[in-house]
Amino acid sequence: MYFSIIIPVYNRPQEVDELLESLCKQSYTNFETLIIEDGSDKSCKNIVDKYIDRLNIRYYYKENSGQGFSRNYGFERAEGDYFVVFDSDCIIPPHYFETVNRFLLEHPVDAYGGPDRAHPDFTPVQKAISYAMTSPLSTGGTRGNKKHVGIFHPRSFNMGISCEVYEQTGGYRITRMGEDIEFSIRIIESGFSTALIENAFVYHKRRSNMIQFFKQLHFFGRARINISRFYPNKVKFIHFLPALFTLGIIFFFSLPFWNLSLFKLLSVPFLAFIALILFHASYKNKSLNIGILSVVAVFTQLTAYGIGFLQELWTKTRK
Template identity: 60%
Template sequence: MFFSVIIPLYNRPQEIDELLATLCRQSYMQFEVLVIEDGSVHDAKSIVEKYRDKLDIHYFFKPNEGQGFSRNFGFERAKGDYFIIFDSDCLIPSDYLEIVKDYLFEHKLDAYGGPDAAHSSFTPVQKAISYAMTSPFTTGGIRGNKKHVGQFHPRSFNMGVSREVWEKVGGFILTRLGEDIEYSIRIHESGFKIGLIPAAKVYHKRRTSFLQFYKQLHFFGRARINIYKHFPSELKLIHFFPAAFTVGFILTLLLNILYPPLAYICNIVLLIIFAMIFFHAWSVTKSLKVAFLSIIASFIQLFAYGMGFIQDFVKRVVLKQP
């Protein structure tokens, strides 16, 4: 099996350097790499050139269109039997491609997704963000989890599709705002089989600060409504949880200001939630510092997603604006 690894890139030369270094250490080397520079101001051409003698690598520069259409650009030029998509802020374990190859030979999948984890080199903030995006106490717990809700939708930081899927379904029709989920829904509807490869994890850096993380999760909340506009049945009860948390938190703040006695129970509930997050994060990460930071990251994960969800729900569903 020959893989085509497709990596869209926008103004992140240092990240692609670290990612390509991990690909050089793969135990299975039957693959090519396509780096699609999406109109970056700070391009990575010189960095990619360093890997010419280490990888079968191809560099392309195109006008900025967003990550979805940049992946399509890579699909059109890929030679592989299977296309693998990574985000540029991922580090790839040395046995990743071997795990995927062995799994695909044993279990016929037309498309797959894999989980993410925190690398030992990540900062405490990055580890806390990683926890928030994979914790059972936040909506991140459904990502890369065998016990997912409804159909499994691979996420584009760690996703693969067969050449047959590309030829019959095409590529992304959205370039942002939930483009990976929309794509996987169309793959499902076309009769192809999608599954999770539990051992095919990547180390996903995500954002390096809580402010960046807030902006990203606010965008994710808006993306869920964008997916709903294309596929109404894909809006599940669990997707409303961050919005409910956000409304509940704001009401609790107001009650604490206007009538503290009524806020007592709400305060207790919040304390219990944050305590559960702290002790679970401590048991997972083995770090008190990361556990404390995980409370902040989990709060941001829920609140930012909830705010983005509410914003576009009101705008696009209630008010029927485009």
């Protein structure tokens, strides 16, 4: 199996360095790497040049068009049997392509995805954010979970498609605001098979502080409504949960001014949720500090997504 790795990059040369270094350590090496510089001001060309003798790598610079169309740019130039998409802020464990190759030989599918994890060297904040995005106690539990409801939808931070999938679908139709969700839906509706490869995980850095994380999840919330413009029936009840949580938080903290007894009653499930996150995250990461940060990260995740979701929903209904 020959793989083509497509990595769109925008002003993140240091992340590319770490990602390429991890690709040099792969136990399965039958792949090429295409770096697509999407109109960056901070070029990673000098970083890529460091790996010319260590990887089968090609560098392309193009005008800024967003990550979806930058991936298409890479697909057009890829030569592999499978096109593998990574975000530039990922680190790939050494067994990744060996795991994927073995799975695809035993269980041929047209598209696959893998989960993400926190690397041991990540900062406490990054580990807390990773917990929020992958925990069963938040909406992140639907990502990379074999027990999730319905057909598995790969996500572009860690996914692969056969060259036939690209040839038939034409790749990404939109370049931002939920482009990976739209593409996954279209892959499945075109009759292609998908699968989660549980051990094909990546270490995903995401954002390094809560403000950046809030902005990212706010955008994700808006993106879910944007997808409904293409697929109205793809907004499920689960997608409304962060918005309901956000409205609940607003209602909860407005209660003391007019109904103290109801505030005390509702405090029980609210505090129980906090305690559950604190215990689970602390136990999973063997750190009370990360547990506390995880509480902040989960609340940031849910409220940011909820606000973005509600704002975009309001904008859509007014048009």
